[in-house]
Amino acid sequence: MFEDETIDVRCPKCGHRNSVLVHEIEEHAETHFICVGCKAGVKLEAEEFKRRLGKVADELKELEREAARQSMRGARPKKDDFEI
Numbered sequence: 835m836f837e838d839e840t841i842d843v844r845c846p847k848c849g850h851r852n853s854v855l856v857h858e859i860e861e862h863a864e865t866h867f868i869c870v871g872c873k874a875g876v877k878l879e880a881e882e883f884k885r886r887l888g889k890v891a892d893e894l895k896e897l898e899r900e901a902a903r904q905s906m907r908g909a910r911p912k913k914d915d916f917e918i
């Protein structure tokens with residue numbers, strides 16, 4: 835599902851956010867890229883990345899649940915509007 839997705843990886847040296855293809859990271863145990871900001875080599879470990887991605891997915895799920903709760907709350911007064 836993340837095939838062509840990119841993710842912003844913050845450079846540990848200068849803090850520049852580099853776009854890295856998610857599948858690049860997932861295909862290798864380690865991904866190396868050159869920071870656009872300071873030209874430093876940055877190493878990204880797939881295990882660490884997946885842990886963080888899992889955490890983000892959990893947070894997204896939580897946000898979706900929250901949105902669903904809110905839209906349910908929002909739907910109730912609308913229903914009342916249709917009552918004659």
Ligand SMILES: [Zn+2]
Binds near residue numbers: 846848849850874
């Ligand atoms: Zn940098």
